[in-house]
Amino acid sequence: MTEAAKLYLRVKSALEKLRRKTTTRTPDKLIEEWKELAKAILDMLASNNHLLHITTTADLLGLAVTRKLYSEFNMHNIRVRRVIANMVLERGQSCLTSIEELAREQQTVLEELEKQFGEIMCSVPLLEWRPRGRHALLKLWELLEKNKCVVF
Structure with a gap:
């Protein structure tokens, strides 16, 4: 079983136990178990089996967010394998055609977002x-x- 699957099963099991509320563990014991789970998650993310990619947009907000994410991941020894700049208009590209295609694609995505997230989507x-x-x-x-x- 993969690390991610094992982690999922551990999280699911812990959540089910909390939901049942029949646990006799003390709050200190629960906190300690959650610390262990958090460490296991960080260890999995830092492992060589985890291929972390950050996708960003080529604008100043995307740059700032990407720098912050990269810094946070590095602080926890999680290796970023690739930073992907998405939706980049290239010089010499027919921008009008590209933007019209992008607008059509975005409309489809917006409809899906509205369907899935309803009133919390904007x-x-x-x-x-x-x-x-x-x-x-x-x-x-x-x-x-x-x-x-x-x-x-």
Whole structure:
């Protein structure tokens, strides 16, 4: 059995035991077991059998998030095998055709997201401007509120 399958079975078993609430373990014992489980998960992720890839977008937000993820994984000795920049428009490429194809594909994905996630799903259109500066950030905030992407 693979490491991931073993881990899944251990997590499932632990959750079932918690659900039954018939355990006689003390809170300290439960915390210790969860620490062991967390260590097992980190060990599995750090193993040579785990092939971690980070997929990002070629924009400043994607760069910032990717740097943060990479740093967090490194802190736990989890090796990132590949960083993939997705949806990159190449110079000389027919951008209008590429964007039309991308828009069609995105519409299909948006329909699936709405079907699966319903009211918790929202979308933000591709902006024609960069949200830099106070006024631009306020404008972005208004757009996020309008599209119901802000939850408190």
